[in-house]
Amino acid sequence: MKRKNNDTGRARNALHAVREFARFLASEMKPKGKIGTPFNVITGTIIVVGIALIAIRFYLGLGAVTNLSQDYPWGILKGFNLFVGVAFAGGAYVLTFVVYIMKLKKYEPIVRVTVLNGFLAYVFYAGALLLELGRPWNVVNPIIGNSFGFSSVLFLIAWHFLLYIICEFIEFSPAVAEWLNWEKARRVVEKMTMVTVIFGITLSTLHQSGLGALFLLAPAKIHPLWYSNYIPVLFFVSSIFAGLSMVIIESTFTHKVFHDKIGNTLRASHDDILLGLAKGCIGALFAYLFLKVIEMVHGGHWDLLATPMGYWYLVEVVGFVVLPIFLFGAAIRRRSVRLVQFTSFFTALGVILNRLNVSVIAFKWYAPVRYYPSWIEIWVTLAVISMELWVFRWVINRMPVFTEHPKAAKEEIIPVAEVVRWKASAS
Amino acid sequence: MSVNRRDFLKLAGVTGCSLLAGAPRRSEAAMASTEFYGMLVDTTKCIGCRSCEEACNEQNGLPKPEVPFSSDSVFEQKRDTSPGAFTVLNRYPNAKNPGSPVFVRRQCLHCCQPACASACLTKAMEKTLEGPVIYHKDRCMGCRYCMIACPHNIPKFEYESAFPYIRKCIFCYDRLKAGGRPACVDACPENASLFGTRRDLLEIARTRIYENPDKYVHHIYGEHEVGGSGTMYLSAVPFEKLGLRTDLGTTPYPEHTSGFLYGVPLVFVLWPSLLIGLNYLAENGNKGKNHEEEE
Numbered sequence: 001m002k003r004k005n006n007d008t009g010r011a012r013n014a015l016h017a018v019r020e021f022a023r024f025l026a027s028e029m030k031p032k033g034k035i036g037t038p039f040n041v042i043t044g045t046i047i048v049v050g051i052a053l054i055a056i057r058f059y060l061g062l063g064a065v066t067n068l069s070q071d072y073p074w075g076i077l078k079g080f081n082l083f084v085g086v087a088f089a090g091g092a093y094v095l096t097f098v099v100y101i102m103k104l105k106k107y108e109p110i111v112r113v114t115v116l117n118g119f120l121a122y123v124f125y126a127g128a129l130l131l132e133l134g135r136p137w138n139v140v141n142p143i144i145g146n147s148f149g150f151s152s153v154l155f156l157i158a159w160h161f162l163l164y165i166i167c168e169f170i171e172f173s174p175a176v177a178e179w180l181n182w183e184k185a186r187r188v189v190e191k192m193t194m195v196t197v198i199f200g201i202t203l204s205t206l207h208q209s210g211l212g213a214l215f216l217l218a219p220a221k222i223h224p225l226w227y228s229n230y231i232p233v234l235f236f237v238s239s240i241f242a243g244l245s246m247v248i249i250e251s252t253f254t255h256k257v258f259h260d261k262i263g264n265t266l267r268a269s270h271d272d273i274l275l276g277l278a279k280g281c282i283g284a285l286f287a288y289l290f291l292k293v294i295e296m297v298h299g300g301h302w303d304l305l306a307t308p309m310g311y312w313y314l315v316e317v318v319g320f321v322v323l324p325i326f327l328f329g330a331a332i333r334r335r336s337v338r339l340v341q342f343t344s345f346f347t348a349l350g351v352i353l354n355r356l357n358v359s360v361i362a363f364k365w366y367a368p369v370r371y372y373p374s375w376i377e378i379w380v381t382l383a384v385i386s387m388e389l390w391v392f393r394w395v396i397n398r399m400p401v402f403t404e405h406p407k408a409a410k411e412e413i414i415p416v417a418e419v420v421r422w423k424a425s426a427s
Numbered sequence: 428m429s430v431n432r433r434d435f436l437k438l439a440g441v442t443g444c445s446l447l448a449g450a451p452r453r454s455e456a457a458m459a460s461t462e463f464y465g466m467l468v469d470t471t472k473c474i475g476c477r478s479c480e481e482a483c484n485e486q487n488g489l490p491k492p493e494v495p496f497s498s499d500s501v502f503e504q505k506r507d508t509s510p511g512a513f514t515v516l517n518r519y520p521n522a523k524n525p526g527s528p529v530f531v532r533r534q535c536l537h538c539c540q541p542a543c544a545s546a547c548l549t550k551a552m553e554k555t556l557e558g559p560v561i562y563h564k565d566r567c568m569g570c571r572y573c574m575i576a577c578p579h580n581i582p583k584f585e586y587e588s589a590f591p592y593i594r595k596c597i598f599c600y601d602r603l604k605a606g607g608r609p610a611c612v613d614a615c616p617e618n619a620s621l622f623g624t625r626r627d628l629l630e631i632a633r634t635r636i637y638e639n640p641d642k643y644v645h646h647i648y649g650e651h652e653v654g655g656s657g658t659m660y661l662s663a664v665p666f667e668k669l670g671l672r673t674d675l676g677t678t679p680y681p682e683h684t685s686g687f688l689y690g691v692p693l694v695f696v697l698w699p700s701l702l703i704g705l706n707y708l709a710e711n712g713n714k715g716k717n718h719e720e721e722e
């Protein structure tokens with residue numbers, strides 16, 4: 001009898017807790033800060049119209065909204081969202097490597113935000129990829145279906161994306177647990193960090209290079225200056241400096257926008273961190289340039305350099321690989337954070353250029369009718385980026401992202417009142 | 428431009444896994460099979476009647492074209508296959524004999540080691556034991572990687588549909604399994620398209636070249652191109668003048684990515700152990716530093 005009472009009591013408590021939790025979540029869903037800011041209005045419009053365009057795409061088919069054709073089956077929805085987006089998300093695996101494997105404590109303050117960025121990039125760009133598939137409901141086939149295309153690089157990438165998103169979520173989840181004040185859960189996921197980091201880096205190596213390996217199957221369609229056996233390695237190495245420059249760019253913005261969220265340690269070491277990241281960029285850029293030279297010697301396409309495509313190739317390599325090396329070098333010598341930030345923009349631009357070159361511009365460079373994106377494709381791309389920014393802001397405003405230590409996090413970041421409120425309502 | 432084994436080893440050396448790299452296995456068993464059917468298109472016999480186009484259209488229930496099959500006007504322009512036409516005939520000038528232009532069919536070549544099938548991540552494109560490369564529409568997710576991969580630009584996508592499929596010639600697989608021949612072969616009044624096992628067709632092709640050395644170009648298109656294909660061509664005019672790419676090489680396309688794919692398990696074994704090792708070193712290094720600092 002007594003026991004039964006206990007049980008119903010427990011059940012009632014549990015129910016109560018769940019209801020309170022839902023209320024807490026609901027309150028957290030509300031936007032913080034002003035709503036009618038220019039940023040909100042602009043990105044909001046982009047998102048709303050973007051969703052309408054996506055609806056049209058599903059109603060009328062891809063042909064109605066894109067400039068894709070039988071000659072150009074992949075456009076910027078793949079070229080930009082997938083190849084560029086994933087390269088930029090590379091910062092996460094590089095930084096987890098540096099911090100968790102190499103134990104360079106200096107970079108710890110920015111690990112969380114970088115992992116968050118990587119995670120969101122994968123979620124949103126993989127999401128954008130679904131829009132671009134002709135039959136997106138069949139996307140589960142390579143995961144659960146009876147039809148495993150083991151011989152396909154794309155199969156590998158699909159699996160890796162799935163696993164990597166899970167890895168990054170686990171890596172980020174201590175922040176979620178802190179936000180919810182779930183101490184036990186935090187300890188559990190924290191213990192998993194090392195395993196997920198190792199697994200995550202391995203997966204990243206493979207799918208970053210895998211994205212390049214996709215194009216190994218199109219030797220006769222990609223301009224010889226861009227096609228080589230090194231594409232996978234080139235994609236991998238460039239994802240390192242792509243990721244690092246993205247981290248620098250992103251921290252430039254977040255430092256302005258989320259100034260009040262940033263912990264003291266990070267504020268103090270921020271410049272040092274950026275200069276350190278710049279050094280990493282130089283290293284990777286050098287390796288990349290080295291590979292490019294070997295590729296050139298190996299391929300022996302010197303004569304092609306004196307063609308229009310060759311000039312374009314030189315713009316990419318000299319303008320966006322060699323020049324950034326010098327600029328980063330100068331920035332480090334002068335300890336100029338500004339120049340580091342500027343050069344990162346430049347480097348990121350170069351990565352965009354390179355990915356679009358391989359996937360769109362050097363692809364069927366001989367075709368009489370070239371592909372260029374429709375305004376709808378560009379709009380949808382912007383909408384995806386806007387959505388990501390919104391979610392990013394939502395998380396930053398609520399979870400302890402910019403801190404290096406959970407203890408410090410609670411003292412510094414979460415307003416005490418909020419923690420107490422949630423605790424009080426839970427009990 | 429091809430990734431041969433030497434190149435792969437070089438590449439593997441760069442990534443530091445040359446030691447364990449295995450030799451790529453080739454699916455040559457499929458090629459050696461006697462039941463491997465194909466088609467031989469002798470362009471010197473084709474009169475451009477478009478019977479094959481019409482038969483294919485009917486066989487596959489494709490939409491009727493605007494210009495009727497009896498019309499010659501379509502030859503004014505070069506046409507490509509489309510979601511509504513799995514085979515099209517194009518007319519090319521004949522330098523040797525200006526009075527009789529050359530007609531060339533364009534359709535899936537049913538490669539011996541097809542790029543499309545090796546690209547497909549859901550096995551929607553499948554190389555059958557009999558030879559044809561068929562398509563399982565229920566598996567396809569419309570990623571269009573097969574279109575990127577196919578060296579002959581054959582798979583076509585239904586861009587205008589909300590429920591799109593990839594469309595291409597499937598060698599009338601149903602008819603083949605029922606013991607028949609492709610509809611286009613049946614319809615050809617001049618026997619310009621021949622059906623048979625790949626082995627027999629090669630023999631016929633070689634014999635024709637041997638018996639008429641002046642008539643034919645001494646090359647069977649599809650014998651070796653991208654590892655060989657089920658559909659092969661004979662011609663009196665150099666093949667590059669007939670819209671067929673002759674710069675594709677003889678490497679079967681799946682081999683371009685097999686090097687990378689064989690590297691995957693290596694990375695899965697090597698990376699974690701390397702990372703754990705590095706982590707151990709870094710941790711010990713830090714400890715040492717800390718000790719020094721304490722002292």
Ligand code: SF4
Pocket residue numbers: 535536537538541542543544560576577578579580581582595
């Ligand atoms: S020609 Fe293209 S579609 Fe046909 S089997 Fe070969 S790769 Fe596949």
Ligand code: SF4
Pocket residue numbers: 546547548549550551552566567568569570571572573574593
């Ligand atoms: S579009 Fe369909 S058939 Fe082609 S590779 Fe993708 S899943 Fe396979």
Ligand code: SF4
Pocket residue numbers: 482483484486487513514534595596597598599609610611612
């Ligand atoms: S084999 Fe069948 S599907 Fe292919 S072109 Fe001939 S009739 Fe059409």
